[in-house]
Amino acid sequence: MTTPPTADAPQRMHAIVQDRAGGPEVLTLTEVERPVPGPVEVLVKVHAAAVNPTDWKTRARGRFAIGTTPPFTVGHDVSGVVEAVGPGVTRFKPGDEVYGMPRFPQPASAYAEYLTAPPRHLARKPAGLDHIHAAAIPLAGLTAWQALVDTADVRPGQRVLIHAAAGGVGHLAVQIAKSRGAYVIGTAGAAKHDLLRELGADELIDYRTQDFAEAVRDVDVVLDAIGGEYTTRSFATLRRGGILVSLPSSATYPTAEAEAAGVRAGFMLVEPDHTALEALTALVEAGKLRVLVDAVFPLADAAKAHELGETGRTTGKIVLSVLPG
Template identity: 60%
Template sequence: MTTTYSSAAPTMLALHQTALGGPEVLRLTEVPRPVPGVGEILVAVHAAGLNPTDFKHRALSIFLPPPPLTLGWDVSGTVVETGPGVTLFQPGDEVFGMLPYPHGAGSHAEYVAGPARAFAAKPAEIDHVQAAALPLAALTAWQALVETAGLRAGQRVLIHAAAGGVGHLAVQIAKERGAHVTGTASAPKHDFLRELGADACVDYRVEDFAGTEERYDVVLDALGGETTTRSVDVLRPGGVLVSLLRGAEDTRAAAEKAGVRAVTLIVEHDQAGMRAIADLAAWGRLRAHVSGTFPLAEGARAHAQGETGRTTGKLVITVR
């Protein structure tokens, strides 16, 4: 990204950290407001989604340089300024999108700048909270199922952690593609999954997803570890395992022996994908389940709740 910060620029409030650690390192801090660079837009943030990668980078800064930093990749808001060369948007447009992952973080603030082509027009049919919950998780599901696995009507897909941020959107996208969907989740979340369209549910606490004769064309794995390894065994020949963690590399040899493909996906910002997601949301065929909203000043509390691992769907930080 080419975003710059000027000492003469106005300031803004951001959920900022100067050290790695638990949620307590997050502070509402006055920082310079970004200035959009070439091909960028400056967005007044209305709402910003929260994802597990935010928790991990707050504590470990996996892909990002050490603090100080402001996290957040999901954003929904209003364009207030355009940088040189931008033709797609103008001030006043409502947009939503995912900042370039991983180095484009910064949406947990009053303003954020990012490439114009990381955004799409926000559908009028959804509000900013709903729009902010979609980008990273929905793009992940779209890129995994549609672009990587090439999911087709009539195929069978297994989605691990199906009630989570990526999982519950993946269920909806898979059903939209005409697939038969099985989701793993604790029993209390099965009714939720069926409401989303899941055809079958597996209670991972008491059932072994690999202990039946069921075989799948696609497995989407957001859990890693042994789940990734054992998912190879439930694929049909020619099937695809898409892992959102790095475990797929360890299963590659077993996958090749079984005649299946195992890959690891890291989500990319993508305007075509965002437009597809916008269309599904506008038609009412894709909706994020928002289980909680928190004002920017309570971002640390949002992180603490998200890290419990018990969230259904998404958490969202509201800004204005």
């Protein structure tokens, strides 16, 4: 006979935990103590958590960018329901459906049944969107929004080149740029061109058969999600005074080359922002933003989700289903 827990006993939950650096096999489903919301925090019952490249890179190196080391739980994107609120919270109440990218780049521990988050790192889930698709938006959507809107200030009539246009960030960036009235050019394999046209791309370059640096000219904004030689080769596509926003970080960013080409260039890192999340929500609810989900795995199969993600062959996002709904 099992003895029932006392009222003050810690409550438990399931989470994906890794205790060392390594491949997907280090991700294990473990029973751990459920977090308790502190002052100005909410406790979220997680329904879905998206998988992002930063997750498998963190897993492989065994530490977060800020230095946190194992054991830990990866994952930043989340959609769920507020279970409880800590002292001082006024934005949400228990029962509210929310989504977001809390604490980035610090650990959010989203591959779990519950997490705590600052309320201003979350927004109300878009009406009519299920948790699976809502969880796929925050990190990629905020990255695209902060690059194109906050950094590049894309305006109607401008020409925008988006590399890896069918990727997690790219397919949302295509739609965000189009919603701003831009002429959108994307690089992607030919098999994905019809889909990208449906999402609003005006012109597409098959990177396997065409050299984008020769095919594209007079661009106002480049969103570079690839890095390396793509960055320097993209300078030739920009008009003088144009801007390139790079997502992959580099210790040797080609600032001198950008200056010589008469363009602006820089690296940006996404950050939690409930105002931008609410702007993305408005686009979703207006039918101007659609998130693509390539595959859904149960929480226990997080390792399989990472294996798929690391192939680089997905279109859109991979999501872990934690609770139904």
